[in-house]
Amino acid sequence: METNYIFLTTGQLLIASVLMAVNIGLSLILKLGLAKQWSIGSLRMAGQLLLVGFLLDWVFALNNTSWILGVALFMTTIASITAVGRTQKRFSTIYLNSFISILGAAFFVVFFALSGILQIDPWYSPQYLFPLLGMVLGNTLNGISLALERFMDSLSVRRKEVEMLLSLGATSWEAAHDLIRDALRTSMIPTLNSMMVMGIVSLPGMMTGQILAGVSPGEAVRYQIMMIFVIASGAALGATLVVVLAFRALFNSRHQLLLKRLRDLS
Amino acid sequence: MEKEKTNVMHSTDIPSRRTSQKSDPVLSGENLSRQVSGNRIWSKINIHLNPGERLALTGSSGSGKSLLLRTLAGLDVIDSGPSGEYGSINFEGKSLHEWEMPQYRTKVSYISQHPAFFDETVEANFKRVFHLKVHQNRQYDREKILAWLEQLPLPAITTDNTGGGDYSEFLQRPAKDLSGGEAQIAALLRVLQLEPQVLLLDEPTASQDTELTRFSEKLLENWQTGLLENQPDSSNASIQRAWIWVSHNPEQLRRMCHNTFCLDTDNGN
Secondary structure: OOOOOOOOOHHHHHHHHOHHHHHHHHHHHOOOOOHHHHHHHHHHHHHHHHHHHHHHHHHHHHOOHHHHHHHHHHHHHHHHHHHHHOOOEEOOOHHHHHHHHHHHHHHHHHHHHHHHHOOOOOOOOHHHHHHHHHHHHHHHHHHHHHHHHHHHHHHHHOHHHHHHHHHOOOOHHHHHHHHHHHHHHHHHHHHHHHHHOEOOOEOOHHHHHHHHOOOOHHHHHHHHHHHHHHHHHHHHHHHHHHHHHHHHHHEOOOOOEOHHHOEEOO | OHHHHEEOOOOOOOOOOOOOOOOOOOEEEEEEEEEEOOEEEEEEEEEEEOOOOEEEEEOOOOOOHHHHHHHHOOOOOOEEOOOOOEOEEEEOOEEHHHOOHHHHHHHEEEEOOOOOOOOOEHHHHHHHHHHOHHHOOOOOOHHHHHHHHHOOOOOOOOOOOOOOOOHHHHHHOEHHHOOHHHHHHHHHHHHHOOOOOEEEEEOOOOOOOHHHHHHHHHHHHHHHHOHHHOOOOOOOHHHHOEEEEEOOOHHHHHHHOOEEEEOOOHHHO
16 A cells, blocks of 8 residues: 555655745735735644644554544534634534534544444544544534524524514424524535535545555545545534524523524624 | 603503403513613513503603513513512413413514515415414414405505505515515504404504504504404403504504503603
8 A cells, every 4th residue: 555655755845835935926926915824824734734743643653542532522622613713603602512513413423434334443543533533523614614604694684584483473493493494504505515526626635645645546436435425414413413502592492582692703 | 631641650550441450461561670781771660451451652762662562572581670580471360481482472462663574475474374383273364364454444555546455466465575564564464363362563553654554553443342353342352452552653642542651761751
């Protein structure tokens, strides 16, 4: 498998970084004002990834269950904070709800893939767990933030409609049903769209990586197909969980809409 | 005359023309308080609505008239008062907590000044209400609504203003094309088909011209007296129907209400 694999030296990485001079040069010539951001961005990206590589090497070598699960939980926490960070409104339990949703969804699908499909023993073997979890978290995070943003936004925009239904005798679920459905559709459509053009418009990163590492394309696509199923289901589950939790946070058992729990950022 | 009718705030002994003071109110709020972003809008209000009563709710802008209606409709959480105590709402002798809210809200119906509609015909909006679980044993009755409309004085909501008036055309109009005043009438009809006991009317004719206002007033009058269903019998249960009416028009309140509850503090009057 590692027969024709080329290790990248630090020197080679530095050569690659010369490409950023193109971006910085363009920014300076065209006065885009992005030169500084490009430099910071490049350094941050390289720093973060080198650190992650270092950390994962260490966890791989340690091969200790608590450390593995600890790092996985840490990644999940960061993903849940990032998902909330992309939304424009807040309510008091939003971070907790995001965490529960992303944890529930990601661990369910990752566990299913590792122990049910790949049948790895133990299922948390880091070589498989971290790549899978990373990809699932990234996509679930997107799904959650899209669903959350849409749901919170439409609660304030369509407040009159919701309260009209409530005052005509709707339960809170009946009153919010259209908004919940709308939020879930919004969050699922990007995943669905990318599924439709997969392999035609884009060659997914994992497959590309495997091919670079010497796996035959025919083999690599099999992994990719499994992975897309796992990712799509994680994102859908996470979005559903987070919208249901947000619904429970913003309505009470007296079928009242508690919009004052929702506040705008800034 | 208006002054005589205006009771001061906190009054619990609102006289009623039709019922003795000892009869139990159909709807009452005790010790209700409300604050919005830290500002007290009203504190420790006691408001009683007797069976058959038509109560006007008045007060200057920002005195919280809509908030009081929303609270009575159970749409807002009851706030705690200045010393931390919570008020209570009673309807038909039962505390609000004992009511299932969907059930309660079809009996005590709040009608917003700017009613919302789904983007479909007026009739589809009327029908849609019956898809709610709480109304599953009822059915939409187009004939009933047309019969109600035909009792009314003017073909004001039809495009044909020649006199005849085809009300079924009104039902087929897209709700989004209704004028503000027509939408208010559609909102009334939507609620009346659910046979509420108490209406909480938030400026129900504010977007209407004189003609439409007369139309709405007659519709509500007929509902309250039972005339709408051709049962103008004062012993009938329908006479127990009551409303709380918010309006900035003192003439209208004089026409449509027996009593007045004013939210302004004493110096405001």
